[in-house]
Amino acid sequence: MPSIVECVPNFSEGRRREVIDAIANAIASIEGVRVLDVESDADHNRSVITLVGPRETIAEAVFRGIAEAAERINLDEQRGEHPRIGATDVVPFVPVRGVTMEDCVALARSLGERVGRELGIPVYLYEAAATRPDRVNLADIRRGEYEGLKAEIETNPDRVPDFGPARLTPAGATVIGARPFLIAYNVYLTTDKVEVAKAVAKAVRHSSGGLRYVKALGLLVGGQAQVSMNLTDFHKTPVHRAVEMVRQEAARYGVAVARSELVGMIPQQALVDAAIWYLQLDGFKPELVLENRLYEGV
Amino acid sequence: MPSIVECVPNFSEGRRREVIDAIANAIASIEGVRVLDVESDADHNRSVITLVGPRETIAEAVFRGIAEAAERINLDEQRGEHPRIGATDVVPFVPVRGVTMEDCVALARSLGERVGRELGIPVYLYEAAATRPDRVNLADIRRGEYEGLKAEIETNPDRVPDFGPARLTPAGATVIGARPFLIAYNVYLTTDKVEVAKAVAKAVRHSSGGLRYVKALGLLVGGQAQVSMNLTDFHKTPVHRAVEMVRQEAARYGVAVARSELVGMIPQQALVDAAIWYLQLDGFKPELVLENRLYEGV
Numbered sequence: 001m002p003s004i005v006e007c008v009p010n011f012s013e014g015r016r017r018e019v020i021d022a023i024a025n026a027i028a029s030i031e032g033v034r035v036l037d038v039e040s041d042a043d044h045n046r047s048v049i050t051l052v053g054p055r056e057t058i059a060e061a062v063f064r065g066i067a068e069a070a071e072r073i074n075l076d077e078q079r080g081e082h083p084r085i086g087a088t089d090v091v092p093f094v095p096v097r098g099v100t101m102e103d104c105v106a107l108a109r110s111l112g113e114r115v116g117r118e119l120g121i122p123v124y125l126y127e128a129a130a131t132r133p134d135r136v137n138l139a140d141i142r143r144g145e146y147e148g149l150k151a152e153i154e155t156n157p158d159r160v161p162d163f164g165p166a167r168l169t170p171a172g173a174t175v176i177g178a179r180p181f182l183i184a185y186n187v188y189l190t191t192d193k194v195e196v197a198k199a200v201a202k203a204v205r206h207s208s209g210g211l212r213y214v215k216a217l218g219l220l221v222g223g224q225a226q227v228s229m230n231l232t233d234f235h236k237t238p239v240h241r242a243v244e245m246v247r248q249e250a251a252r253y254g255v256a257v258a259r260s261e262l263v264g265m266i267p268q269q270a271l272v273d274a275a276i277w278y279l280q281l282d283g284f285k286p287e288l289v290l291e292n293r294l295y296e297g298v
Numbered sequence: 299m300p301s302i303v304e305c306v307p308n309f310s311e312g313r314r315r316e317v318i319d320a321i322a323n324a325i326a327s328i329e330g331v332r333v334l335d336v337e338s339d340a341d342h343n344r345s346v347i348t349l350v351g352p353r354e355t356i357a358e359a360v361f362r363g364i365a366e367a368a369e370r371i372n373l374d375e376q377r378g379e380h381p382r383i384g385a386t387d388v389v390p391f392v393p394v395r396g397v398t399m400e401d402c403v404a405l406a407r408s409l410g411e412r413v414g415r416e417l418g419i420p421v422y423l424y425e426a427a428a429t430r431p432d433r434v435n436l437a438d439i440r441r442g443e444y445e446g447l448k449a450e451i452e453t454n455p456d457r458v459p460d461f462g463p464a465r466l467t468p469a470g471a472t473v474i475g476a477r478p479f480l481i482a483y484n485v486y487l488t489t490d491k492v493e494v495a496k497a498v499a500k501a502v503r504h505s506s507g508g509l510r511y512v513k514a515l516g517l518l519v520g521g522q523a524q525v526s527m528n529l530t531d532f533h534k535t536p537v538h539r540a541v542e543m544v545r546q547e548a549a550r551y552g553v554a555v556a557r558s559e560l561v562g563m564i565p566q567q568a569l570v571d572a573a574i575w576y577l578q579l580d581g582f583k584p585e586l587v588l589e590n591r592l593y594e595g596v
Contacts, residue, residue: 004592036591052592096588181588243577259580265588268566275569278576279541282557290394290479290563293334294302294350 002032003055003098005107006181007062009091011047011069012084012172014040019072020047026068027051030061036265045080046089055099059111062091070119070171075146077170085146086172090138092127093178096267104178105129112176116164119171122153123163126177131162138175146172180213180233183270184263187246189225191255194218197225200249204229204242211245213237224258234267240274300330301353301396303405304479305360307389309345309367310382310470312338317370318345324366325349328359334563343378344387353397357409360389368417368469373444375468383444384470388436390425391476394565402476403427410474414462417469420451421461424475429460436473444470478511478531481568482561485544487523489553492516495523498547502527502540509543511535522556532565538572 009027013019020040028035033053040047053061066088073087091111093104105128112123130136144152150168153159160166161173189197198218202208204227205216213233219226227246231237247257276284286292307325311317318338326333331351338345351359364386371385389409391402403426410421428434442450448466451457458464459471487495496516500506502525503514511531517524525544529535545555574582584590 004589006588034592036588052588239577240573257578259578261581262579262586265586265591268570268587268589271573271587272566272569274577275538275572279537279572280555280557281560283559288560288563289566289569290304290334290350291302291566293563294332 003103004052004096005055005058005099005104006050006052006094006096007058007091008048008050008094009062009065010084010089011049011065011073012045012075012078012080012082012087012089013069013073014045014047014080015042019069022072023047023065023068024049026064027061029064030057032057033061041082043080044082045078046082046084052096055103055107058093059107059114062111063114066091066115066121066174067119070121070169074170075168075172078146083142083145084172085142085149086121086174087170088121088174089142089172090126091174091176093176094181095178096181097269101128101178101180108176108178112163112174115174115176116161119164120169121164121171122161122166122168122173124173124175125162126175127179129177134158135162141175149173180235181267181270183231183234183239183266185229185231185239185242185260186221186263187227187229187243187260188221188258189227189246189250189255190258191225191253192220192223193253193255194220194225196250196253196255197227199253200246201227201229203249204245211237211242214242225255234270234273238273238277239266239270240277301401302350302394303353303356303397303402304348304350304392304394305356305389306346306348306392307360307363308382308387309347309363309371310343310373310376310378310380310385310387311367311371312343312345312378313340317367320370321345321363321366322347324362325359327362328355330355331359339380341378342380343376344380344382350394353401353405356391357405357412361409361412364389364413364419364472365417368419368467372468373466373470376444381440381443382470383440383447384419384472385468386419386472387440387470388424389472389474391474392479393476394479395567399426399476399478406474406476410461410472413472413474414459417462418467419462419469420459420464420466420471422471422473423460424473425477427475432456433460439473447471478533479565479568481529481532481537481564483527483529483537483540483558484519484561485525485527485541485558486519486556487525487544487548487553488556489523489551490518490521491551491553492518492523494548494551494553495525497551498544499525499527501547502543509535509540512540523553532568532571536571536575537564537568538575 201216499514
């Protein structure tokens with residue numbers, strides 16, 4: 001079965017359609033790589049491209065997108081609501097199938113080295129690819145945005161990039177790294193009391209004492225209480241555990257789970273993990289799935 | 299995404315390794331078709347080959363296996379414990395992904411016509427491909443086995459085949475049809491009392507009043523009560539419904555589900571269906587699964 005890596009580069013252009021198209025086309029020009037989604041926001045002046053491809057070629061596709069963006073986006077002129085430090089602002093690699101987080105870290109480092117060397121763009125590694133604790137979070141690296149970095153990069157040793165020169169062109173700097181797949185997941189409760197959703201969200205989310213890889217908010221959507229969650233590492237905090245915790249906390253208020261919904265995509269593995277857990281299917285192996293056998297050795 | 303059809307032809311040879319290999323190799327010679335399993339039983343003198351492939355080419359692969367078996371297996375000499383009427387005894391097509399039962403019925407009819415015409419072998423259509431109610435069940439068609447059919451086929455109008463001549467060569471006759479995927483599934487209970495497993499099996503299985511597409515037995519396996527099930531149409535009686543009914547019936551005796559296990563393979567869809575049901579994931583669409591997007595349009 002071919003490996004699958006997802007990559008979600010963010011570009012600092014959300015208005016000029018021809019620029020966005022040129023970047024997406026440069027990415028899609030690589031065999032085996034597919035652009036799944038292009039989301040542009042004019043106010044943010046930013047586009048988020050979702051692509052998938054095998055480990056062997058995905059970095060080449062992203063490199064072409066970065067090169068295209070560097071030619072067409074001038075950070076000295078670009079303005080938008082969303083913070084940014086580069087024409088290609090941030091590039092996370094995400095393991096989906098047949099690749100590890102370490103593989104994605106290696107992809108990030110190798111791409112970062114090439115972007116620094118061939119395009120002369122300063123590159124900072126972040127998240128799982130970070131080389132220093134103060135570079136794990138994107139917000140820390142992006143502090144002061146393009147303008148702030150431009151003023152500091154040549155003189156402040158803390159801002160020396162991981163790859164490329166310690167000086168900025170109008171293409172700015174790029175943050176490259178690796179992180180787990182993010183699942184956006186909403187659970188609707190059988191009540192119109194938003195307080196119940198808020199209380200459940202507070203119990204479930206990491207920040208207030210809940211599950212390690214869950215962010216959650218209580219909302220009222222279409223007259224129904226909703227616990228809106230981001231699952232930031234479904235291997236470690238799986239979907240079923242989050243849903244069952246929502247169920248248990250809601251039951252405390254005499255409220256049940258009405259239904260749930262995905263916002264965006266989910267890896268097959270997250271659904272299979274849930275099926276195995278609920279069915280108590282001990283000893284499950286991927287080769288028991290017929291489709292997986294079909295791609296063996298391919 | 300390429301379509302997947304499974305086919306599980308049974309051949310009346312379980313002893314001569316070179317014959318079994320020749321049949322399997324003939325099948326595997328078709329591009330895109332994969333032989334997943336070859337199970338031979340010397341006492342039964344029978345081999346069961348599991349193959350998968352796209353709708354476009356799987357019938358060609360099976361045809362080559364049937365032709366090879368017809369050349370190498372002589373029913374006038376073949377003896378074994380398992381009932382049989384042909385060198386290729388029975389050929390079920392099974393829809394797995396991107397194909398319907400109707401597609402598999404069409405495959406069965408088209409292959410049957412070709413086997414009758416090109417190889418001169420009488421073909422009977424069974425299960426979903428049957429042309430008459432008394433030919434739905436394999437056992438009815440195979441009544442009297444090869445010897446019984448040989449004595450009757452030229453004179454008894456009830457035994458006129460659907461395709462091919464109404465006379466037998468030493469290759470016998472072949473039964474071809476279409477059926478749903480069969481999932482073999484065991485649930486272990488937290489007790490060593492086989493009576494509990496037997497009572498649960500009786501409640502769950504179709505034959506004694508239970509679920510329409512479930513066959514079940516209560517057994518004692520390794521000192522643990524086990525409900526052993528065959529799910530004969532997981533689209534209509536899904537895995538989760540069978541497991542939850544086992545759970546409920548076992549609870550009546552103060553017994554819980556300890557774990558479950560697959561015997562053989564399961565289609566991805568059956569696990570995804572379970573995840574959706576337990577997570578209450580209304581509005582789920584296959585394109586929300588990242589992997590499915592990757593193969594779009596392929």
